[in-house]
Amino acid sequence: MEKIMFYILSAIITVFAVLSVTSRKLYRVTMYLLFVLLAVSGLYFMMEYNFMGAVQLSVYAGGIMVLFVYAVMMTDNIGNSMRSIGGKRIILPVIIAVGTATLAIYAIYSYQGIAATKEATVTTVEHIGNKLLSYEPGGYVLPFEVISILLLAVMIGAIVIAKAKKLVNQEKN
């Protein structure tokens, strides 16, 4: 049952990821990306890491996708097709992507020394919270605080960048 579910999720992820890098309409690309993110959160739920699945749903599928939709709506007309990079110039990216992916998968499968566990472990919010706020060796309280400062800096930076005056008007004055 879990195996079938994993393969369904994998198929959704792969198909919609391919569609989201090949489609010409920017709106559709946004929606395909949303489906990929939802399927990825399903993968987290299957790995018994429910907190990460919820974070993926709320931050990625909720927050970042809204940002993307707003950005697309402000810069693009519905029904506009994006410019393609043209017939011959697509060959090199295809060769790079397929070749390197084949090489990487071959390298993964040729490695034999993995001793994977057989029992499923559930990660609860309590585990994550204790780990994030622990001062002991192996605790993550410093990165946690650094991340909060970084988020504040990004918030201020985004406001400052978005508030800047238009270059065209400055030239006229």
Place this chain on the structure above:
Amino acid sequence: MIEGVSLFEIMSLTTILFFIGIYGFLTRTNLIAMLMSLELMVNAEAINFVAINKYLSPAVLQGQVFSLFIIALAAAETALALAIILHLYRLTTKIDIKEVEELKY
């Protein structure tokens, strides 16, 4: 871990997802579409962190905590990049990398 699914299968999936992102990043010329390809790559990495942690050493939580940091960083990066792209659009009304040359020199 997922019952009946090996680590190899999950890592194959994330490798494919990562290189789909690479392909999109190389072929897109629209800045927002390039950023979306970047999101695919970041997602593949986050799944890898969680999967390897769950399969190889479920007692420690390093990979799972790191994947949370990855999500936070990806959100920050996307917000900042979209602010820059929207500002660029207000300056030049273009977001195609073939036409935008403001930062070239």
